[in-house]
Amino acid sequence: xxxxxxxxxxxxxxxxxxxRHVRKMDSDxxxxxxxxxxxxxxxRTALMYVxxxxxxxEHTQPYESWFWExxxxxxxxxxxxxxxxxxxxxxxxxxxxxxxxxxxxxTGSKPNKFGWPGQDLKGVQGLYSRQDLDQMEKxxxxxxxxxxxxxxxxxxxxxxxxxxYKKIPVTFLVREKGFWDNVLPKEESELVGRHIREHHIDLRxxxxxxxxxxxxxxxxxxxxxxxxxxxxxEFVGLTAGVSPNVDFLRNTELKVNRGVxxxxxxxxxxxxxxxIGDCAExxxxxxxxxxxxEQVWYTGRMHGETLAHNLCKKPVPxxxxxxxxxxxxxxxxxxxxxxxxxxxxxxxxxSFYWEHSSGKVCFRMLMDQDGRxxxxxxxxxxxxxxxxxxxxxxKWSGEKxxxxxxxxxxxxxxxxxxxxxxxxxxxxxxxxxFQPAKKSFIQxxxxxxx
Amino acid sequence: MKTIEKIGLGLFLIGLTVFTVxxxxxxxxxxxxLVLANTKEIHQEKMTEILAPMYGQEFGxxxxxxxxxxxxxxxYNDNLKAQQLWDQVIWDDYGFALAKASVSSPxxxxxxxxxxxxxxxxxxxxxxxxxxxxxxxPSGIKNNGIFHSKLKNRGxxxxxxxxxxxxxxxxxxxxxxxxVNLVWMVxxxxxxxxxxxxxxxxxxxxxxxxxxxxMGVRMFRKYRGNKYQQLRTASVMFFQTAFAFLIPEILVLLxxxxxxxKNIWPLDYDFFYDYxxxxxxxxxxxxxxMLIWGILLIIVGVPVFTYFYGxxxxxxxxxxxxxxxxxxxxxxxQLSDKSLKAWKxxxxxxxxxxxxxVVMTAVTIANYFSGFSFxxxxxxxxxxxxxxxIGSAFAGVVGTGFYPFMxxxxxxxxxxxxxxxxxxxxxxxxxxxITTNGGQCISCGNCSTYCEMGIDVRxxxxxxxxxxxxxxxxxGVCSAVCPRGVLxxxxxxxxxxxxxxxxxxxxxxxKLNA
Numbered sequence: 025x026x027x028x029x030x031x032x033x034x035x036x037x038x039x040x041x042x043x044r045h046v047r048k049m050d051s052d053x054x055x056x057x058x059x060x061x062x063x064x065x066x067x068r069t070a071l072m073y074v075x076x077x078x079x080x081x082e083h084t085q086p087y088e089s090w091f092w093e094x095x096x097x098x099x100x101x102x103x104x105x106x107x108x109x110x111x112x113x114x115x116x117x118x119x120x121x122x123x124x125x126x127x128x129x130x131t132g133s134k135p136n137k138f139g140w141p142g143q144d145l146k147g148v149q150g151l152y153s154r155q156d157l158d159q160m161e162k163x164x165x166x167x168x169x170x171x172x173x174x175x176x177x178x179x180x181x182x183x184x185x186x187x188x189y190k191k192i193p194v195t196f197l198v199r200e201k202g203f204w205d206n207v208l209p210k211e212e213s214e215l216v217g218r219h220i221r222e223h224h225i226d227l228r229x230x231x232x233x234x235x236x237x238x239x240x241x242x243x244x245x246x247x248x249x250x251x252x253x254x255x256x257x258e259f260v261g262l263t264a265g266v267s268p269n270v271d272f273l274r275n276t277e278l279k280v281n282r283g284v285x286x287x288x289x290x291x292x293x294x295x296x297x298x299x300i301g302d303c304a305e306x307x308x309x310x311x312x313x314x315x316x317x318e319q320v321w322y323t324g325r326m327h328g329e330t331l332a333h334n335l336c337k338k339p340v341p342x343x344x345x346x347x348x349x350x351x352x353x354x355x356x357x358x359x360x361x362x363x364x365x366x367x368x369x370x371x372x373x374x375s376f377y378w379e380h381s382s383g384k385v386c387f388r389m390l391m392d393q394d395g396r397x398x399x400x401x402x403x404x405x406x407x408x409x410x411x412x413x414x415x416x417x418x419k420w421s422g423e424k425x426x427x428x429x430x431x432x433x434x435x436x437x438x439x440x441x442x443x444x445x446x447x448x449x450x451x452x453x454x455x456x457x458f459q460p461a462k463k464s465f466i467q468x469x470x471x472x473x474x
Numbered sequence: 475m476k477t478i479e480k481i482g483l484g485l486f487l488i489g490l491t492v493f494t495v496x497x498x499x500x501x502x503x504x505x506x507x508l509v510l511a512n513t514k515e516i517h518q519e520k521m522t523e524i525l526a527p528m529y530g531q532e533f534g535x536x537x538x539x540x541x542x543x544x545x546x547x548x549x550y551n552d553n554l555k556a557q558q559l560w561d562q563v564i565w566d567d568y569g570f571a572l573a574k575a576s577v578s579s580p581x582x583x584x585x586x587x588x589x590x591x592x593x594x595x596x597x598x599x600x601x602x603x604x605x606x607x608x609x610x611x612p613s614g615i616k617n618n619g620i621f622h623s624k625l626k627n628r629g630x631x632x633x634x635x636x637x638x639x640x641x642x643x644x645x646x647x648x649x650x651x652x653x654v655n656l657v658w659m660v661x662x663x664x665x666x667x668x669x670x671x672x673x674x675x676x677x678x679x680x681x682x683x684x685x686x687x688x689m690g691v692r693m694f695r696k697y698r699g700n701k702y703q704q705l706r707t708a709s710v711m712f713f714q715t716a717f718a719f720l721i722p723e724i725l726v727l728l729x730x731x732x733x734x735x736k737n738i739w740p741l742d743y744d745f746f747y748d749y750x751x752x753x754x755x756x757x758x759x760x761x762x763x764m765l766i767w768g769i770l771l772i773i774v775g776v777p778v779f780t781y782f783y784g785x786x787x788x789x790x791x792x793x794x795x796x797x798x799x800x801x802x803x804x805x806x807x808q809l810s811d812k813s814l815k816a817w818k819x820x821x822x823x824x825x826x827x828x829x830x831x832v833v834m835t836a837v838t839i840a841n842y843f844s845g846f847s848f849x850x851x852x853x854x855x856x857x858x859x860x861x862x863x864i865g866s867a868f869a870g871v872v873g874t875g876f877y878p879f880m881x882x883x884x885x886x887x888x889x890x891x892x893x894x895x896x897x898x899x900x901x902x903x904x905x906x907x908i909t910t911n912g913g914q915c916i917s918c919g920n921c922s923t924y925c926e927m928g929i930d931v932r933x934x935x936x937x938x939x940x941x942x943x944x945x946x947x948x949x950g951v952c953s954a955v956c957p958r959g960v961l962x963x964x965x966x967x968x969x970x971x972x973x974x975x976x977x978x979x980x981x982x983x984x985k986l987n988a
Contacts, residue, residue: 037917069917076619087921325978333983354612354614470701
């Protein structure tokens with residue numbers, strides 16, 4: 025019997041993690057990874073650094089090109105036009121066909137477009153794929169006197185930073201009251217907002233895009249905002265979120281809603297067809313604090329790990345652990361562990377918030393009514409994943425977490441020991457039977473002060 | 475570019491131009507007195523005879539002077555060689571000493587002025603260019619545009635810079651006689667510090683130190699807000715200025731042996747050479763202290779400090795080569811090769827150099843204790859081969875000249891035998907590691923790109939694995955450039971320091987090894 029043929033559409037973090045782990049567990053399966061976007065796996069989150077000259081595109085590729093042959097992972101550069109599920113066959117845009125035994129859809133996302141007038145004009149684009157990056161380089165090569173970015177999320181602020189590198193003034197339209205305030209609590213959102221303005225980015229809150237205006241050549245010349253203002257610009261970035269990239273699968277036997285519908289085993293409604301990563305939509309949220317579509321690097325990776333296990337061993341349902349995430353807003357790093365929603369009921373949740381006098385460093389910890397940790401946000405300094413994974417899992421008291429906070433510090437040596445101030449602030453606010461940590465002699469002598 | 479930066483760059487370029495032109499100024503006139511004054515007694519008779527045709531003649535340039543010198547001198551030597559009269563051949567190179575004595579130029583007339591116009595302007599310009607950098611920006615990572623730069627991405631400016639450096643090193647090591655005007659420029663400073671005349675090595679040491687200081691200022695600006703980088707930079711600036719440059723000169727002034735207290739064998743490869751040993755032994759209490767200090771550093775200092783802090787205590791905080799790499803070389807750190815192949819070459823080459831240095835030293839010591847009867851000739855051959863191939867060509871020409879081509883740590887990564895020794899300790903018996911922060915890595919590649927040692931940091935980080943590599947010099951830049959707070963240089967318990975099968979946390983479905 026010939027070995028089964030596993031075909032993965034998409035060479036992003038989910039698809040590649042799956043391929044790698046299947047190969048680790050099973051040396052027989054023939055593995056083919058298909059991508060029209062790029063020949064090799066690259067880190068999508070790093071595209072901005074290529075634009076800004078921090079790296080070359082090759083640097084975003086985590087594996088050298090010999091890796092794939094060595095691990096017998098066949099790479100096919102092509103766009104899939106359609107899937108004939110009955111014949112277990114893929115049809116490429118060239119007309120060429122490929123048969124599979126097991127199919128995994130890992131096609132990721134595409135930028136949202138909400139039907140704005142003018143959204144398809146020249147100079148208007150989102151940022152997700154390598155092609156988007158090339159397009160953005162072309163679109164901003166010359167003659168852009170101002171750019172407008174629509175949508176205040178992570179890609180929006182990345183785009184603003186990229187444009188700032190080219191010294192292009194940016195107006196940043198955000199529908200909400202604060203930057204990313206559907207995820208960040210008010211204080212954190214304001215902190216980032218201040219930092220955006222510190223970088224001379226014209227942040228307009230509670231402002232939406234109404235229309236994009238064209239010049240005679242079909243290129244953007246201005247936008248009109250929900251406040252009726254016309255802003256001249258030669259580039260518009262559409263960064264109002266992403267949605268599953270599954271249009272080529274609609275109107276087939278495959279059950280597709282916003283994304284490809286899957287159960288907790290990533291199984292679709294068709295046997296031997298699975299979906300993972302951004303493009304998968306769970307029947308039920310995988311955990312109480314999760315949504316049915318998970319569009320984060322880390323979740324994509326975990327989907328890949330789990331499905332690989334399921335394809336090679338006794339299947340287990342996908343069960344995410346303690347939530348974590350991170351990002352960087354211009355110069356300010358952000359990490360979060362556990363559950364910190366943007367709003368909560370004061371009757372159910374105790375919040376401890378500390379902010380440094382610079383206004384660029386802060387720490388928040390949410391606790392339940394019994395004072396047990398739910399999660400933390402930290403901005404401008406680094407905290408240890410392992411520490412909080414354990415603390416949240418074991419439901420440590422907030423006091424215990426703060427008392428041990430020096431152990432959680434992940435900033436480089438000699439950096440300002442913010443945990444000392446946090447410990448003092450917590451003690452002042454909530455009391456607690458612990459002594460704030462002391463600076464070591466070396467720290468006193470050479471270290472940065474808070 | 476801000477006005478002050480433009481002025482700085484302009485002054486730097488003027489200074490560099492003057493520095494480049496200075497060697498070609500002036501005229502050269504040789505006399506019998508000068509030959510007598512600058513040759514060893516045993517050669518005086520011969521040399522005055524050989525060079526007689528040149529006496530009183532005024533040479534318009536160093537080229538004509540040195541070519542005449544070479545012609546006369548080589549004719550004599552070649553004759554002897556042809557007759558196999560090896561013991562009569564004059565092996566000493568008097569070119570530098572005689573050129574220095576013969577030259578008469580605006581520089582010899584007025585060394586301070588020319589020093590100011592060349593090195594002075596370059597230093598001032600470099601300082602002006604650097605000291606206000608990024609002043610109108612919040613502190614943060616300043617890697618914008620590096621791969622769009624003509625200098626930092628092997629563009630034409632990088633090629634020119636590398637070419638210039640290589641040429642300078644070739645002249646410095648093998649044709650210093652062409653640089654005598656430059657040496658005259660720093661003569662007054664040498665007289666002040668050590669009381670003695672300046673050599674090309676004094677010139678080199680001074681330029682080297684000033685380069686570290688000026689580019690150290692750049693590091694302070696670039697890594698504003700990063701205390702680790704600031705302290706590390708201050709440390710290499712201090713050790714270069716005090717230990718490598720000033721203290722040895724002052725020791726000479728005090729009639730003590732010239733000694734760099736932080737230079738350690740086998741980087742300091744001639745530490746056990748017979749002339750060094752006799753210098754120490756004849757240097758009284760101080761000489762004896764130097765000998766013992768040097769040996770203690772090798773057998774106690776390196777293992778103990780490396781056990782507690784990793785090799786960074788030396789390579790990126792103390793060492794002079796490291797000091798230059800971390801300051802002058804910082805703009806080029808991203809050019810190191812990260813491929814697996816490069817790592818393979820690295821391990822073969824650097825450990826071969828270590829073996830060579832150890833064997834050479836063992837032979838030297840055996841030779842010394844056998845009263846120079848044992849392997850005398852082999853020892854000399856080894857010394858001259860090592861000095862030429864490793865000490866000069868590899869460490870100097872390639873080590874620094876190749877900054878703009880292969881990154882700023884070519885020597886430290888592929889060649890330095892001390893780095894190899896420190897690395898073995900770091901790999902197998904140390905508390906140092908770079909910790910990966912759980913599952914936070916996004917494989918972006920900034921860490922690997924900016925690793926000057928060519929370590930593929932990301933390969934470890936994305937698996938949740940600690941980075942324990944013999945070559946890591948602990949510069950901390952991977953941690954600085956990481957956008958997600960994933961990497962931290964730490965000294966901690968040896969237990970679980972090396973995990974070959976790490977587990978990424980965050981996925982409760984399964985426990986699998988990344």
